[in-house]
Amino acid sequence: MALDNISDMTLEECERKLDELLDSDDAEDEDIIALYTAMGDKAKEEGEFEKSKEYYMNALTETLMKYGESSVEAGDAAMNAGNGLFNISDYETALEYYTKALETFKETSPDDCDRITVAMRNIGDCHFYSENYEEAVDCFTAAMDFLRTKKSEDDPAFYRLYSVMAETLSKMEKFEEALGYYQRGFDIKKKFVESDMDLMEDYEGIGKCCEKLGKNEEGIEAFSKIVKAIKETMPEMDFLAKEFQSHIDAMKEAISKQ
Numbered sequence: 001m002a003l004d005n006i007s008d009m010t011l012e013e014c015e016r017k018l019d020e021l022l023d024s025d026d027a028e029d030e031d032i033i034a035l036y037t038a039m040g041d042k043a044k045e046e047g048e049f050e051k052s053k054e055y056y057m058n059a060l061t062e063t064l065m066k067y068g069e070s071s072v073e074a075g076d077a078a079m080n081a082g083n084g085l086f087n088i089s090d091y092e093t094a095l096e097y098y099t100k101a102l103e104t105f106k107e108t109s110p111d112d113c114d115r116i117t118v119a120m121r122n123i124g125d126c127h128f129y130s131e132n133y134e135e136a137v138d139c140f141t142a143a144m145d146f147l148r149t150k151k152s153e154d155d156p157a158f159y160r161l162y163s164v165m166a167e168t169l170s171k172m173e174k175f176e177e178a179l180g181y182y183q184r185g186f187d188i189k190k191k192f193v194e195s196d197m198d199l200m201e202d203y204e205g206i207g208k209c210c211e212k213l214g215k216n217e218e219g220i221e222a223f224s225k226i227v228k229a230i231k232e233t234m235p236e237m238d239f240l241a242k243e244f245q246s247h248i249d250a251m252k253e254a255i256s257k258q
Contacts (some may be wrong), residue, residue: 006034011042029066033059033077040080044087053084075104075115082122086129095126113150114157117143121161128164133172140165159188166205179209196229207247216251223248 009017018035021027036059043052056077063077082097102119105112124139144161151157162185169178182205189202196203203222210219223244230241 006038009038011039011046014039014042029062033062033066033073036062037077037080040084044084049084049087053081053088056080056084070104070107072105072108072112072115075101075108075119078104079115079119079122086122086126089129091126091130095123095130098122098126111150113147117147117157117161120146121164124164124168128168128171131171133168136168137165137172140168153184154188154191156188156192159185162188163202163205166209170205170209173212175209175212179206179213179215182206182209195233196225197233200226200229204244207244211247211251214254216255220248220251223251 006014014035018032018039021032021035036055040052040055040059043049043055060074060077060081063071063073067073078097078101082094082101085091085094085097098119102116102123105115105119109115120139120143124136124143127133127136127139140161144158144165147155147157147161162181166178166181166185169175169181182202186199186202186206190199193199203225207219207222207226210216210222226244227241227248230237230244234240
């Protein structure tokens with residue numbers, strides 16, 4: 001029984017279809033797994049994170065029965081289970097599932113750069129949100145080292161890693177190192193976006209590091225890009241522009257006193 005239209009179904013429609021399959025004598029395991037996974041995705045999109053986690057867990061259970069532990073399918077299902085737990089802020093348990101997924105991917109598909117890198121990054125994210133910043137840095141570093149064996153450093157895959165590394169180093173008040181990663185990520189991202197609006201988070205990270213380091217001219221340049229983008233594209237967010245303008249004014253005052 002193929003579920004070709006599963007992406008077009010609502011969560012409620014998926015739940016009804018699952019009930020039908022579970023009551024059927026000829027239900028395909030693949031369809032049940034696909035429905036549980038889709039229901040996890042759709043519940044997440046609707047902000048029902050607890051429900052999403054339960055569906056992902058059910059998908060994992062069905063996947064393990066169908067494919068066994070040493071399968072890419074099991075790795076993917078463990079990743080989804082980790083995502084479900086992460087979304088309800090259960091970082092400790094999410095870490096266990098991400099670690100299992102990483103081990104599975106290394107065993108079953110050691111050359112799958114995307115799966116392995118994302119699993120390593122997700123492990124780092126768990127440490128970051130648990131405020132274990134040293135462990136997070138180690139994870140992000142390992143992910144970058146692995147990615148370098150597969151892709152050039154101007155690949156978009158590096159952007160996310162540079163960004164989370166910069167954010168982690170900022171939390172550790174290592175602003176000079178953080179600034180370097182923000183700038184490296186910025187250099188990659190600017191090649192793939194259309195406007196400064198898409199670079200606001202990057203400008204903010206760069207600006208805040210520069211402000212902490214007393215690099216006021218560079219900080220003013222970064223924050224000015226944000227203010228200009230907001231005024232041109234989101235005038236209703238003028239209060240946010242004023243917040244960044246206050247940082248600009250403070251740095252200009254600091255320059256005047258030098």
